[in-house]
C-alpha cells in the first residue's frame with residue numbers, strides 16, 4: 001500500500017480541534033449573496049462540494065460584519081439571526097466528511113467601492129489612490145468600539161450556527177490592516193501612532209471575540225507579511241503583531257500580502273527564488289515559524305504537490321493554503337492526498353484586451369464565475385474566456401440588483 005504523504009498528517013490546534021490534513025481552502029469571496037447581503041442556499045451546495053473535495057479546513061469567503069460596509073458586490077453579511085437556518089445548513093454541509101469550517105470576518109473600512117458605499121470609514125481620513133472609492137471619514141472612538149462589538153456578535157452567531165471557528169481578515173488593505181499601517185493610520189489617540197497603538201484594534205477584536213466564544217472555538221487571522229508600500233506596514237512589524245497575537249492565544253496565522261492599491265498575488269511581481277518554491281511568502285513564513293508557536297499557513301502561489309510537500313517537510317509552514325486551484329478543481333485536495341505528482345492546472349486568465357488583463361477585476365471575475373457555477377451544482381467551466389466571465393459576473397450582479405440604498409431594519 002502507498003505510504004500517505006505529509007499532506008495527510010493531522011494538525012492539532014490550541015483550541016483542541018484537530019484538522020484532519022494539511023490542505024486548507026483559503027478564503028474566496030463567493031459573490032452569491034442577495035443584493036441585501038443575505039445568505040442563500042447556494043452556500044450549502046458550494047461548501048458541500050468543497051468538503052467532499054478532501055481539504056481539512058475550509059475558510060469561507062469574507063463575511064461582512066456590517067452589511068452597509070461591503071468590499072465587493074454580493075458579499076454576504078451576518079449581523080443578526082435573520083438567516084440563521086440557512087447558516088446552519090451552510091455549516092453542516094461544510095462539515096461533511098469531517099472537514100472543519102471557519103468563517104472569515106471582514107470590515108473593509110475605506111476599501112469599500114463607491115457603487116456600494118458612499119460613506120466609507122477608516123482609522124484616518126486618508127483617501128485611497130483610486131477613483132473607485134469615496135474618500136473616507138475618520139472613525140470616532142465610540143464607532144471603533146461598535147465595530148469591535150460587530151466582529152464579536154458575528155462570531156457568536158456563527159458559532160451557534162455550527163461553524164468551527166472564525167478567521168479575522170487582517171490582510172489585503174481592509175480595516176484591520178488599515179489600522180496596522182502607519183501610512184493609513186495617522187491617529188493621535190490610543191488607536192494610532194506607535195505599533196502597540198496601531199495593533200490595539202486587532203488585539204481588542206481578538207480579545208472581545210475570545211471572551212464570548214470561549215477557548216474551544218478556533219480564532220485565526222490572515223495577515224500581510226508586509227504591505228509592500230512605502231511608509232506602510234513592514235515585515236518587522238508584521239512579525240511583532242504575530243508574536244503579540246500568538247501570546248494572546250490565536251489558533252492559526254495565515255500569511256498573505258498586498259492590497260487593492262498594491263496587489264502582489266500575481267506572478268509578475270516575484271523574485272526568482274520565490275518562483276522556484278512557488279508560494280509567495282515562504283521566506284517570511286520561515287522567519288515567523290521561529291517567532292511564534294501557533295501554526296502558520298501560507299497562501300498564494302502553491303500549485304504542485306512537490307512544492308507543498310517540500311514546504312511542510314522543511315517546516316516552513318504547517319498548513320498549505322489554496323484558493324484559485326480549488327475554484328477550478330474542488331476535488332484537488334483528494335488528488336494531492338492520494339496520488340503522486342499532482343499539479344493544479346491554474347493558468348493566468350486573459351481576455352486578449354491588454355488594459356483589461358492588467359486589472360485584478362478580470363481575474364477575480366473569472367474565478368467568481370467558477371464559484372457561482374459550483375454553488376448552482378454545476379462543474380467549473382475552465383474553457384470560458386476571461387471576457388465572457390466579466391460579462392457574466394456583471395450580469396449576475398445587475399440581476400441581483402445590489403444597491404447602495406440598503407435600509408436598516
Ligand SMILES: Cc1cc2nc3c(=O)[nH]c(=O)nc-3n(C[C@H](O)[C@H](O)[C@H](O)COP(=O)(O)O)c2cc1C
Pocket residue numbers: 026027028029060061062104169171172222256265299300301302321322323324325363364365367368
Ligand atoms: C475569486 C477570489 C476571491 C477572493 N476572496 C478573498 C477573500 O474573501 N478573502 C481573502 O482573504 N482572500 C481572498 N482572495 C485571495 C485568496 O484567498 C488568496 O490569498 C489568493 O488568491 C492567492 O492564493 P492562490 O494563489 O492559491 O490563489 C480571493 C481570491 C480570488 C481568486
